[in-house]
Amino acid sequence: KHIAVLSGDGIGPEVTAQALKVLKAVGEVYGHEFAYKEALVGACAIDATGNPFPEETEQVCQQADAILFGAIGHPKYDNDPKAKVRPEQGLLAMRKKLGLFSNVRPVKSYKALLPISPLKEEIIDGTDFVVFRELTGGIYFGQPRGRSEDGKNAFDTCAYSTDEITRVSRLAFEAAQNRRKKVTLVDKANVLATSRLWRETVKELVSEYPDVELDFMFVDNAAMKIIQNPRDFDVVLTENMFGDIITDEASVISGSLGMLPSASIGLNQSLYEPIHGSYPQAAGKNIANPFGAILSAAMLLEYSFGMIEESKAINDAVMQAMDEGFVTEDINKDQAKGTEEVGDHVTE
Amino acid sequence: KHIAVLSGDGIGPEVTAQALKVLKAVGEVYGHEFAYKEALVGACAIDATGNPFPEETEQVCQQADAILFGAIGHPKYDNDPKAKVRPEQGLLAMRKKLGLFSNVRPVKSYKALLPISPLKEEIIDGTDFVVFRELTGGIYFGQPRGRSEDGKNAFDTCAYSTDEITRVSRLAFEAAQNRRKKVTLVDKANVLATSRLWRETVKELVSEYPDVELDFMFVDNAAMKIIQNPRDFDVVLTENMFGDIITDEASVISGSLGMLPSASIGLNQSLYEPIHGSYPQAAGKNIANPFGAILSAAMLLEYSFGMIEESKAINDAVMQAMDEGFVTEDINKDQAKGTEEVGDHVTE
Numbered sequence: 001k002h003i004a005v006l007s008g009d010g011i012g013p014e015v016t017a018q019a020l021k022v023l024k025a026v027g028e029v030y031g032h033e034f035a036y037k038e039a040l041v042g043a044c045a046i047d048a049t050g051n052p053f054p055e056e057t058e059q060v061c062q063q064a065d066a067i068l069f070g071a072i073g074h075p076k077y078d079n080d081p082k083a084k085v086r087p088e089q090g091l092l093a094m095r096k097k098l099g100l101f102s103n104v105r106p107v108k109s110y111k112a113l114l115p116i117s118p119l120k121e122e123i124i125d126g127t128d129f130v131v132f133r134e135l136t137g138g139i140y141f142g143q144p145r146g147r148s149e150d151g152k153n154a155f156d157t158c159a160y161s162t163d164e165i166t167r168v169s170r171l172a173f174e175a176a177q178n179r180r181k182k183v184t185l186v187d188k189a190n191v192l193a194t195s196r197l198w199r200e201t202v203k204e205l206v207s208e209y210p211d212v213e214l215d216f217m218f219v220d221n222a223a224m225k226i227i228q229n230p231r232d233f234d235v236v237l238t239e240n241m242f243g244d245i246i247t248d249e250a251s252v253i254s255g256s257l258g259m260l261p262s263a264s265i266g267l268n269q270s271l272y273e274p275i276h277g278s279y280p281q282a283a284g285k286n287i288a289n290p291f292g293a294i295l296s297a298a299m300l301l302e303y304s305f306g307m308i309e310e311s312k313a314i315n316d317a318v319m320q321a322m323d324e325g326f327v328t329e330d331i332n333k334d335q336a337k338g339t340e341e342v343g344d345h346v347t348e
Numbered sequence: 349k350h351i352a353v354l355s356g357d358g359i360g361p362e363v364t365a366q367a368l369k370v371l372k373a374v375g376e377v378y379g380h381e382f383a384y385k386e387a388l389v390g391a392c393a394i395d396a397t398g399n400p401f402p403e404e405t406e407q408v409c410q411q412a413d414a415i416l417f418g419a420i421g422h423p424k425y426d427n428d429p430k431a432k433v434r435p436e437q438g439l440l441a442m443r444k445k446l447g448l449f450s451n452v453r454p455v456k457s458y459k460a461l462l463p464i465s466p467l468k469e470e471i472i473d474g475t476d477f478v479v480f481r482e483l484t485g486g487i488y489f490g491q492p493r494g495r496s497e498d499g500k501n502a503f504d505t506c507a508y509s510t511d512e513i514t515r516v517s518r519l520a521f522e523a524a525q526n527r528r529k530k531v532t533l534v535d536k537a538n539v540l541a542t543s544r545l546w547r548e549t550v551k552e553l554v555s556e557y558p559d560v561e562l563d564f565m566f567v568d569n570a571a572m573k574i575i576q577n578p579r580d581f582d583v584v585l586t587e588n589m590f591g592d593i594i595t596d597e598a599s600v601i602s603g604s605l606g607m608l609p610s611a612s613i614g615l616n617q618s619l620y621e622p623i624h625g626s627y628p629q630a631a632g633k634n635i636a637n638p639f640g641a642i643l644s645a646a647m648l649l650e651y652s653f654g655m656i657e658e659s660k661a662i663n664d665a666v667m668q669a670m671d672e673g674f675v676t677e678d679i680n681k682d683q684a685k686g687t688e689e690v691g692d693h694v695t696e
């Protein structure tokens with residue numbers, strides 16, 4: 001099994017290093033051979049090649065069976081209005097070129113983290129849902145987009161085809177079949193033509209999944225309900241922009257961004273990354289939470305390689321590490337362990 | 349002073365009736381004469397005229413100095429896929445025709461409601477910010493929008509001009525000058541051309557408000573921060589769609605939707621409405637929370653008539669009613685009072 005490793009910027013490399021240690025241990029215990037190939041992405045790729053998603057990197061990804069991704073972004077590009085290339089463009093180019101059409105984000109409450117969530121324990125305890133966000137369409141990529149000649153008007157286009165809607169929706173329905181059998185489509189069908197196409201298309205599909213219940217929720221209402229009754233959700237299905245907002249909103253439930261893994265399902269291979277971003281202020285300080293990266297590796301094993309048991313072993317090891325107090329400062333300020341120590345403990 | 353009264357559907361009429369009682373009392377105490385004219389909007393207007401925002405209603409609004417609005421929406425239209433006219437279309441037509449370009453939503457935590465918020469007390473206590481949402485532009489109204497001929501593609505256009513951005517932004521800056529002097533522009537400038545126009549336009553304006561600090565936040569990040577650190581915000585400025593999501597998300601902070609008023613600032617006259625919607629299940633049961641409507645009347649006095657003291661008197665009366673336990677079942681299940689009783693108590 002070939003794994004492309006794109007550790008990226010900021011804390012990306014150090015958390016990815018922990019995930020690699022864990023994968024190595026899994027390989028040894030279960031007798032798998034994983035081959036790794038590293039490649040540049042993000043700010044470090046701009047520095048080296050001028051391109052945040054260089055062709056070499058694209059090739060490394062195309063030739064791999066799965067991609068382990070760290071994080072990208074660097075303040076020097078955020079604060080430079082003249083910067084022509086930005087790390088984020090690499091991310092969007094990568095999604096488009098690799099056809100990473102569905103972002104999958106599990107949202108869970110962790111017992112050990114209940115005290116640090118901004119939400120009340122009785123609201124979030126037992127939360128367990130997963131968001132399927134369409135990732136290569138909508139207003140992120142629709143044409144035309146830009147400025148009028150006089151510069152006084154700007155426009156973006158949100159566009160969707162039934163095919164784009166169908167492929168991500170199928171993944172959501174299939175996931176629901178293995179879960180609590182409920183899909184909630186989040187849209188704005190009372191305003192948007194694209195949302196009405198989503199509703200129609202998804203409604204037609206549901207007959208193929210007779211065991212799954214489908215319901216609809218306007219995005220503004222969903223933004224409330226996710227905070228008020230997070231336990232009510234099982235599988236959330238939504239378009240790109242709403243998914244961007246809803247997934248980040250939902251990430252506060254668990255109490256630490258550092259915990260949360262994600263998968264981006266691709267046409268040929270899928271990509272796995274912690275959701276936390278490059279967090280440059282923490283880079284090199286051995287304080288970043290490696291659980292998101294480690295749990296992303298677990299998702300990789302399950303989704304790309306069908307290694308359910310191996311994936312579960314990683315999940316269990318993370319839970320155990322939390323129970324034993326092997327956590328970084330985002331989870332326990334007073335008795336924090338380092339990134340490395342936590343990674344080593346999970347590996348063991 | 350002429351006030352158009354559009355009480356609408358569901359619980360709209362009963363909560364508006366309480367607001368009118370309170371306005372009448374204010375008129376008597378402070379020696380103002382308010383003249384009211386009622387008009388139809390929403391489902392009841394469709395039933396009577398086939399149009400959710402009839403011309404007569406538009407005229408009543410145009411001739412008024414301010415508009416008091418209840419709520420619109422009825423399940424019979426939500427669940428009828430063949431319904432050609434929907435109450436929501438009336439809302440959008442009204443916003444466009446009356447030029448209601450800026451929706452203003454205060455977000456506050458109320459001591460008495462801390463126990464019923466899904467968020468932890470230490471997170472929300474002391475929250476006090478206000479969202480300025482652009483209300484007549486963006487993806488709600490941009491052209492073209494619709495379907496391809498074969499019906500397999502749909503598209504919406506998000507469009508903004510510098511003028512549209514400037515007028516709502518000025519209101520936000522002016523509000524900040526009377527508050528804690530901080531404006532946070534929420535956008536998605538790393539992806540959208542319209543967001544980049546927002547950033548540029550707002551950056552140019554800030555020099556005219558030297559006492560105000562301006563910062564920028566991506567909408568996904570804002571969706572987290574509003575839950576994690578709501579006290580950090582003072583004035584939030586954003587475009588139509590992001591504002592729709594962010595304001596509803598923020599509304600969970602206070603613990604009850606029923607509490608929250610809003611203003612929609614218009615070119616000639618402004619409209620005031622509780623944010624809670626028509627809540628048809630509660631209609632006619634004397635259980636709806638009238639505070640949102642009453643506080644909307646207070647906003648009307650302040651924003652449209654410059655009656656600061658009168659507005660404050662209403663706010664104080666609502667606080668006192670809460671302290672004295674005159675609250676509806678959304679706030680206190682066990683010792684709830686009725687809509688009427690609460691309205692009467694505030695009026696007294």
Ligand SMILES: CC(C)[C@H](C(=O)O)[C@@H](O)C(=O)O
Pocket residue numbers: 088091092244538539568
């Ligand atoms: C960096 C940005 C372009 C990106 C997005 O909006 O998709 C990020 O927020 C994400 O969710 O991965």
Ligand SMILES: CC(C)[C@H](C(=O)O)[C@@H](O)C(=O)O
Pocket residue numbers: 190191220436439440592
């Ligand atoms: C009913 C709907 C069209 C409306 C909107 O999206 O603006 C509502 O959600 C609101 O916020 O007033």
